[in-house]
Amino acid sequence: MDLDIALILTQDGITTGAVYALLAIALVLVFAVTRVIFIPQGEYVAYGALTMAMLQQGKVPGTLWLLVAMGAFAALLDGIRVMRGGARSGLAASLGWTVAYPLALAALLYAMPATQSIIVQAALTLAILVPLGPLMYRLAYQPVAEGSVLVLLIVSVAIHVSMVGLGLLFFGAEGSRTPAFSDAQFSVGALAISGQQVWVVVASAALIVGLWLFFDRSLYGKALRATAINRNGARLMGFSPVFAGKLTFVLAAFIGVLSGILIAPLTTIYYDTGFLIGLKGFVAAIIGGLASYPIAAAGALLVGVLESFSSFWASAYKEVFVFTLIIPVLVWRSLTSHHIEEDE
């Protein structure tokens, strides 16, 4: 192996690593706020890429009907709660999101002529898929939100399996690859950098900076961090765990779908590709102890580079290398970290 190949592999690794970093950050966030190990994170990536591909073929994606159905189900639950004597406040707003918004979006998709603009397609993909996040929290996690981490994990597994099955139904067994956002090519020395790779790295970096600003500067971001540190304390400030959960799932869905849109032109995505991508994000999140955002992001780059080098040397074993990484990491973490009792 010479330096040029090493550079190309590193460049590849950083591109995929940037996407893993986004997913790892989403996984850490979801776990910190809701204690959910969010296995379906990868499904959002696949759904994002494939919904985008269907929109480009001028079809109405099946995920739209998933949104309508989940919204209707959530509205039904809200209705039952009110009939049993629950508070009526907020019902109108919640019906707006669960019923009116999906139907309006469906009408828009049917009325609108097929568009070639990638920005519009990406916006529509986000508009369809991101609301699935909070709806999923409402339907699947909120009823068991006080359960143990294990119960929440099992719910995650169930959602993952259902989403993969629905993915096969919506998108079929064939994979899709979307056209690149830009055809630009840059060459730096021996390196040829495609415009899409630049898009991925820049968009990931921008999103990470945006998330950092959100958590460090905005009161909503601080409230999410506060919920992760002390749930009861956050409740006493009037920040409800339900709201925190939904907000977290909005962010996680947004990150997942955007990652899918970004990588769709780089690799062929199948209905079940998301799981492996999500798991690699999970390895990175574990490197960060499911707690540290910067370490998780750095770990994601490590995972990306390791993956690209191992696919060069022993491509049949590339997943093995990546997932074996978790063992020394766990040993190192269990040796260095010590359990800290909660104050007082």
Next chain:
Amino acid sequence: MQTNTRNVLEVSNLSVAYGKVEALTNASIKVGEGQIVTVIGPNGAGKTTMLSAIIGLLNSKGQVSFDGKLEVVPDVERLVAGGMSLVPEKRELFGEMSVEDNLELGAFHRYRSGDRKYRDTMEEVYDIFPRLRERRVQMAGTLSGGERQMLAVGRALMAKPKLLMLDEPSLGLAPLITREIFRIIAELRRRGVSILLVEQNARAALAVADYAYVLETGSVAMEGPADQLRDDPRVIEAYLGLGGKHQDMLAT
């Protein structure tokens, strides 16, 4: 209690059970506007349980009516938005966030409902607790016990509460700091905040309060204006001690 003041909080027949064990039985208390009302009693009498049930952290039976509105099922978020603040016994600070972030979060629901003037309130809180201003960038988890208590009270004040509920504000604090905290409680009443104070330190609580309840094994055993209870032989016997016997015991 004077009949002409409006009651901020009216609790009647409040009961809480942990499984089959009833921790609070038919407790009824009232807090008038601008008053300090204290609930004293020994360990395990159900004082903390009562506060948790009033604000909706625990399921309960009975009526809680806050600021003239009856709460069928007390709900934390709604009550906090309505102006109730609890400083819990465990403080529940956000340890890995700065003092200033903790204070800001105290104003969260004001911010959410469009009130952007919480910066002014922060200045007021810093005026009451100059110590917090010195430590504004420090992590809350690194503060001393007294500072933590100040931060917990300050954070609750950021919400501009109509009713401030304090659970054992003197717990684990040195006597001088306890005195400081009680001085601040009296100062808060002067600023128009109604206060429900739960304390084991009966002497200090009765000195500052207008009205008092004695809670024993989950029910209200006695009640009356604080200065009357202070002279009641049963209270002196059980909680104040003759000639500061209680204090002497603490010293040995």
